[in-house]
Structures are given as structure tokens and as C-alpha cells.
Amino acid sequence: MSAPRSEDALIAELRAVIGAAPRRSLRLGIGDDAAIWRPSRSHDSVITTDALVEDVHFTAAMEPEAIGHRALAANLSDIAAMGARPVLATIALGVNARSDEGWIVRAYRGMTALAKRSGCALAGGDITRAPAITFAITVVGEVRPSNVKRRDGARPGDVVFVTSALGASHAGLLLSRDAVAVSDAIAAAARTAYERPEPQLAEGRFLGASRNVHALMDTSDGLSTDLARLCAASGVGARLDRIPVDPVAAAVAAARGEDPDAYALGGGEDFALLGTMNARAFGYLAGRFAARFGRELHNLGAITEGAGVRLANGVALPRSGWDHLRGN
């Protein structure tokens, strides 16, 4: 355990972890007042920001590489949800005299590994004192203007889809807190879903390239909250016919005697992509999706006139997802 020595020393150590910038477009990285890059001339730029805070989103007892991975993954998932590809990330790091410098360096290793695999340069940042370790990450991406997918484009009659079954991350969160009587394979899969969610960048670009996809967002706060937001942004309602629960979530829910649907509806942090598309295109696109990604594009139901999300039996679905201020 060692406390940070000084800002310049910690910057030098983190710079060594990050290494050379992987993208040719980055012209100046860490160390100056700002980083510089050359945007692609035929693309628009996109930007998103997200913060992970010690004792809110993680604890120092957790594996630092996984925390670094998740901090960046949440942002990359937002980039995926725009149909974009990532270009670079900046990190505002909050630390204090109690922070373990080795822990922080390992967290940067986790971030760096995901960044490299995603073609995302770690371009710079800021270090400041803070009462809890904080990673405030901003990612810039690029997208062809015709491929941009927003959350306000859903139209009545659209099919609602999601790119993965849901709830495994919540199952992993529960396993990180309590012992649960499931097989080692289920436990390992749940932990991976929670600790190392993989941003669906290729899936986002695949869906972004289709004109039949009308709206897209990522599922970060649970299906019930996220679908309600998509509907509110688009001025429509939705009928939820099916709730695709990940088998890992179903196994953990069964072992705990809980409703597996609640894991998918309220769990959050699955970082799947939730969207809507022209109903006539669904069969064709779902087939291409399955061929490309080796899994099902889940059909959840339909966009309707009106407002709010209802189950097939007409019952209004309450929002049960994660609200960052209430922390429920």
C-alpha cells in the first residue's frame, strides 16, 4: 500500500501504463493542456461522459482491473448506442491520501486493455483530490451522419428489440455480496457479466448501418426504466410481450427464490442495446444479426400510440430500474 506521492509522479506512472496511443488520428496525447486529434472528414463526432465513484459504484476491495474496465465500458456502451465507433477517452481521476497508488495503476491497466481492444486512445486527463476514488470518463466517437441512432425515433408499429438477454449483471452483483447456491460455471458467468461487461460496439455499428432501425439506446438502468425513457423521448408507448432473461440470471434468481423477470426489468448495467425497428424488417435483420454475432436479436414487443410501457395483459409497468440519486 502506498499513497500517491505527487501529481507529476502519478501522471508519469499512469502514462507508462497507458503506453503509446493506438490511433493514428491522435496527434498529441497526455501531458499538455489538452489532447489533439484530427476528426474524420466524412463523420460527425459524438461525446459522452460517465462517472464511477468509490463506495457508490464500487469498493476498493473489488478487483481494480475490473473497476477500470467497467468505468470505460459504461461510456463505450453509450458510443455503441449512437451507432458510432470510439476515438479517444479522457479521465478525470479523483484520489486522496488514503488511496492506494498500486490499486489505481491496476485500474488503469483494466481500462487500457479495454481501450486498446476497442480502438480507443486514452488521451489525457486530470488528477485531483477527492473524498472517494472517482473515475469521470469522457469518450469521443465518430459516426457517419446517416448512421446516427437516437432514442427519440421510435414509431408506433415498430418492433422493440434488445441485443442480449438481460439480468446477468444484476445476478453477478448479488453474487458479489452474498453466497448463492449455484454451479461454479453459473457463478463465473454472472461475475464476468457484472465485472467485465463488454460494450456492444460492433452490434451498435451493425444496427446503425440499417435505415430500418429507428431508435437505439443502451440498457444501463434496467429494461423498465430504459424502455420508459425511450418511449418518453419518442412520444410513444410500448407493449412488452416478452422479457428475455439471461439463463445465468434465471439460475441465480431460482437459487434465491426470486422473480427472474425483476432481474431483467430492474437490474441494470447489462449494457445491451435496446432499440426499435420497422416491423417488416425484423425477420431479415434478426437473421443477419444471428449470423454475424451468433445469438438471437430478441423481439420484446411493439411500440404503440400513447405513452408508457404496458405488459401484454394491459398492466402498466412501473419503473423499477436504478435511479442514481435514490440508489434503490
Next chain:
Amino acid sequence: MSAPRSEDALIAELRAVIGAAPRRSLRLGIGDDAAIWRPSRSHDSVITTDALVEDVHFTAAMEPEAIGHRALAANLSDIAAMGARPVLATIALGVNARSDEGWIVRAYRGMTALAKRSGCALAGGDITRAPAITFAITVVGEVRPSNVKRRDGARPGDVVFVTSALGASHAGLLLSRDAVAVSDAIAAAARTAYERPEPQLAEGRFLGASRNVHALMDTSDGLSTDLARLCAASGVGARLDRIPVDPVAAAVAAARGEDPDAYALGGGEDFALLGTMNARAFGYLAGRFAARFGRELHNLGAITEGAGVRLANGVALPRSGWDHLRGN
């Protein structure tokens, strides 16, 4: 006093404060997974990030509009130091159940006023729980590739210059803590320098446009630390012949019986621009600077071979600036 109700409610209120995006280039602002803008085709993009944390950089007893202003100003100053103009900003906001929502809205008002005046759109953000109010701000800017100024371009023989006299912000910080026997006018000027530092965007673009300017950075941590960083980045030394102390800082130092030079060398947060240029160009550029901005471009001394900053008498100058981890 009211605690935040929910993320969506606070987002809606902050969105109302921010209002419409002032720049045509912003195609999609707050509310989606990411914001979108169209970069200027002839420019490079720059990005910088900086965080302000409650009880580290400010307290909730301070005027929230000033805190919002300062949080954004620190980033805009980095944009100025690249010779760039700002395009947009994102904010990762940390709040908790004790945070006063009205205070946060007022802080956003201060940020919004500076953003509008600077041509910078507030394009989106993230709200999360955190043990202290935190503003982690990222600003994107644009600059012609030929106008980029880095901190590693200083050459032996260059004149070292700074775009304002220094130390007034530190004087204002001291006045915010203790009563000091100075005139109301001095006290007001010191407080303004501390609470509402004006990022020198026009000055940065003016200096960026000159080929004779070889290096540029902003003074955020005190002249001794910042000049040492510029020298280290450029692989050179510097001889500091003159320390330009703001008259406001001199008055406060005199009233407190302190060394005014220490305010300029160690105070920080002046957000002036520190740079070097071809010595033969200094007279001409300083004249144009004075005509354009109505104040002196201060000549501090010269870049030398070797390393480190020395005073004219040959004594090595220690770093006495703010180090964010030690908090001295």
C-alpha cells in the same frame, strides 16, 4: 434547501437552465446517450478535462454561480492555452442526498453564462451519487493545425512571457478566508480574480496565430510550478529575471506582511497564459498585444540550455505551486 428528487427530474431542471445550444455545429444535445456535433473540416479537435470537488476546491457556503463559473473557466483556460476555440462541454455531476438542488441549479447558471459568452455549448452529462459535490467537466475545442501551441516547443534564447500579472487569485483566496485590511476596491478586485477568473481565449487565439510563439500553457498551479513544467516538457531551462505581481496581490501581501512574489510564484489559478517566443519578435508582438488587449505582455526572462528555472542571480527556484495531491 431541497434534496434532489430523482435523476430525471434534476436533468430536466438543469436542461431548462442550460437552454438551447448556442452553436449551430451541435446537432444533438442533452438527453440521448451521447451528444453529436459536426467538426470544422479545416480544423483539428482538442479536448481537456478538469474536476472541481466540494471541500477541496470549494465549499457549499461559497456563491454557487462563482463555483460553476470557475469549474468551466479552468477547462476553457486549457483550450485557450492550445490556441483553440471552445465548441462544447460535458459535465459529470456528483451529488448526494444532502446536496441542495437549488445550489446546483445556481452553479449551472454560472457555468451557462460563461459558456454562452465563450461560444461553448453545454452538450450533455451524467449525474451520479458522490460523497461530495463534484463537477468533472470536459471541453472540446477546435484549432487550425498550424495554430496549435504545445508546451514542449520552447527553445534556448526564447523570451518567456505571461499574458497577465499574477497573484490576484491567491489574494482573493486569502480574503475569502481571513479579514485583510485593504480598500474595498482592492478586496473586490481580488475576489473577482479568485471567483470569476476569465479564461484568456482571445489572447490564446492571438498568440496561436503567430509562428514566433513556440510554446504556450496556462498558469493554473503557480508560475514556479508551471514554468518548471514547460521547461521539463521542452528539455530546456529558464532564467526568471522579473516576476510580474498583480497590484491587487501586492496590496494584499503588504497588508499581511507577506512576500508578494510568493503569491505570483506559488498562488496558482490565475489562468494567465505562459509561453515563449522568438526573442526578435517580442517587441512587435507585445506592441500588437497591448493595442489589442489594452495591457502589457510581460517579459519574464529567457529560455536557457540545461534544465530547471533559475533566478537572475543564479539561485535555483524551487517549485512552490499547488500540487493537487499534497494540497500545499
